[in-house]
Amino acid sequence: MDAAVFPIRRLDFRDLFNIYLRSYFFQGSFSIKSRQNMGFAFCLEPAGRKLFKNPIDRKAFQLRHTEFFNGNPFMITLVLGAVSHMEERVLDDDGLSLEDISRFKTAVGKATGAVGDRFFWRTLRPFGLVMGLLLSISYDIWGVALFLAIFNIPTMYLRWYWLYKGYMLGPKVVLELKNPNLDRASQTMEIFGGVFLAFLSVAFLSNKEYGFSWISAGTGGIFGLSIILFKLKKSHSVIFVICTGIAFIVSLIVNASLR
Numbered sequence: 001m002d003a004a005v006f007p008i009r010r011l012d013f014r015d016l017f018n019i020y021l022r023s024y025f026f027q028g029s030f031s032i033k034s035r036q037n038m039g040f041a042f043c044l045e046p047a048g049r050k051l052f053k054n055p056i057d058r059k060a061f062q063l064r065h066t067e068f069f070n071g072n073p074f075m076i077t078l079v080l081g082a083v084s085h086m087e088e089r090v091l092d093d094d095g096l097s098l099e100d101i102s103r104f105k106t107a108v109g110k111a112t113g114a115v116g117d118r119f120f121w122r123t124l125r126p127f128g129l130v131m132g133l134l135l136s137i138s139y140d141i142w143g144v145a146l147f148l149a150i151f152n153i154p155t156m157y158l159r160w161y162w163l164y165k166g167y168m169l170g171p172k173v174v175l176e177l178k179n180p181n182l183d184r185a186s187q188t189m190e191i192f193g194g195v196f197l198a199f200l201s202v203a204f205l206s207n208k209e210y211g212f213s214w215i216s217a218g219t220g221g222i223f224g225l226s227i228i229l230f231k232l233k234k235s236h237s238v239i240f241v242i243c244t245g246i247a248f249i250v251s252l253i254v255n256a257s258l259r
Helices: 013-028 037-053 057-062 076-091 100-138 142-178 180-203 214-232 236-257
Strands: none
Touching: 013 037, 013 076, 037 057, 057 214, 057 236, 076 100, 076 142, 100 142, 142 236, 180 214, 180 236, 214 236
């Protein structure tokens, strides 16, 4: 990898990509006592092989990264990249110590748990599920494909993005935890996911003879209404209740017109 991309760093693209691939097996080992410590050490092993040629130093590197660690499995690459950066600085005697790395892992690991759980488990996965269910009304199995795409494509990209950012920025990567784009994406998916869920819930209770056309039109209408309510700074719960009520009324009118 060109030095302009990874300036004054020992790990190249191949090393980082190896860490990236290993991050998918981060939760392959889990214990109540040490949580995800073995997974962390496993993911970081390529960095240890590159940084420490002496087997004794490499063993010490691996052992110190088997300490307690707990974090979000999708944001783990942010910590892995930053720790690799910090290990290099310790080797260069560049103002960091092994104690600094240990404290960083403890603090940032907990932070990734809070930020990552909200974005991936509470927002992205439910949003993808709702969108997949909407598509499955007309296109059956393609709804599953849409759900998998919505959840996995951003996850795969963010894993690499955070690994690269962590390696280049080191401890300063904590700023990524307050990235406003994550908050905006979470708010958008929470609102629109709730709107679509409201309409989807009523759609399944509606008369099937009317077909999918009114569901499509109603979804578009409620989508537009949710944008207006969002611009008016209404809370997520208020938007959900209003859209659910409108969807329910529409379904009653449609069912009555078919009798």
